[in-house]
Amino acid sequence: MLNIDRSKHTRTPGHDAQFRARRLALALVPCAVLGAAGWGAPTTVLAQTPAYPVKPIRLVVPFAAGGGADILARVLAEKMAPTLGQPVVIDNRPGANGLLGSDLVAKAPADGYTLLLITSSFVVNPGLTRKMPFDPVKDFEAVSIVASAPTALVVNPASKMNSVQDLVGVSKADPKRLNYGSSGVGGFPHVMTELFKASSGVSAMHVPYKGGHDAVTDLLSGHIQFIVSDLTPVMPYLQAGKLKALAVTGPGRSRYLPDVPSLAEMGIKGVNVLGWYGLVAPAGTPAPVVNKVRDAAVSALESADVKARLAATASDGVGSTPEQFAARIREEVPMWKSVTSAAGITLD
Structure with missing residues (x-):
């Protein structure tokens, strides 16, 4: 039998204190390492936020496929994707003059994965209905x-x-x-014409159509006397001499119709307005995400291919800062409310 001298292995209070001290020191080593690495800092490996974007981005177009907004959205999406490193997928959600698709995005998560392509109708709509499902400025x-x-x-x-x-x-x-046609009640051509009427003193009856091309057809046949239109549906007829442009509505002449004066040149003040397209995201989307999307869009607009494709629709690429675009939206909402109110235009 093995004899053990237990007197040599008996723990004393001093031994126990030393043993506990060594265990505590060993336990604190991992904490010290983590602390040195920045424990709790959001930029460390332990709590790093994934880079944006890490999945496909949805770009909602609140109008039907094949129209001007849809064409522009697809051109942008194609060129933005390589810069962002993720596909930009078009989602057409037409209805209610753009309200349905816009409301969907207003209520989407503010994470940068749902964007909205808007047109000038975005700032016109608040003056057309008291039942706005969202606030175009705050949401x-x-x-x-x-x-x-x-x-x-x-x-x-x-x-x-x-x-x-x-x-x-x-x-x-x-x-x-005089009768004039438009693509429909409350559409941008309708309110633009009413703005022209108010500024020039012209009296004319509105004839709404289901689309701009229908209005052009009746103008060609003489059923209506004039329209205010974007250039895409009328340009072939202008070039063929079947229609005539009397003026453009912007602050100056258009490079697409260099021989046509602006309304301002003709003495009609207050109609220095262009139709426009823009990108917005749900309220609360982080500024770094907004800026990354903006940079990708501006980069796309600078490409020769995009410039050529926009020119084919008589449009021009225009980049801006988020602050500049926000200021424009804030400015135009009340302006168009005054126009629609004076003309009695409503969708209610």
Whole structure:
């Protein structure tokens, strides 16, 4: 039998204290290492936020496929994807003059994975209905204006109206003679024409259509006397001499119609407005995410391919800071409310 001298292994109070001290020191080593690495800091490996984006981005277009907004969105998405490192997927959600798709994005998570392409109708809609499902200023983060589109006052040459003054004169001679067409009640061409009427003193009856192309067809046939339209549906007829542009509505002449004066040149003040397109995100989207999307969009707009494709639709790429775009939205909402109120335009 093995004899053990237990007297040599008996623990004393001093031995126990030393043993506990060694265990405590060993236990504190991992904590010291973690502390040196920045324990609790959000930029450490232990609590690092994933870089944006890490999955595909949805770009909601609140209008039907095939229209100007849809075409622009697809051009942008294609060029933004390589910069962002993720696909940008188009999601068409048409309805209620853009309200349905816009409301979907207003209520989406503010994480940068749901964006919205808006048109000028975004700032017109608040003046058309008291049942707005969202606030265009408070419920979105502006990202950037991406394009502008000039509009023109267009007539049939058979009308013998060769200038804005001719049109004003016809209206004064017979206030019930003129009819104008638009793509529908409350659409941008409708409110633009009402702004022109208020600024020029022209009297004309509104004839709404289901789309801009239908209005152009009736202008060609002489059923209506003029329209205010973006250039895409009318340009082939202007070039063929079947329609005539009397003026453009922007602050100056358009490079697409360099021989056509602006309304301001013709003495009609207060109609220095261009149609535009822009990108917004849900309110609360972090500024770094907004800026990354903005940079990708501006980079896309600077490419020769995108410039050429926009020119084919008589549009121009326009970049802005989020702050500049937000200021424009805040400015135009009340402006269009005053126009729609004075003209009695409503969707309610």
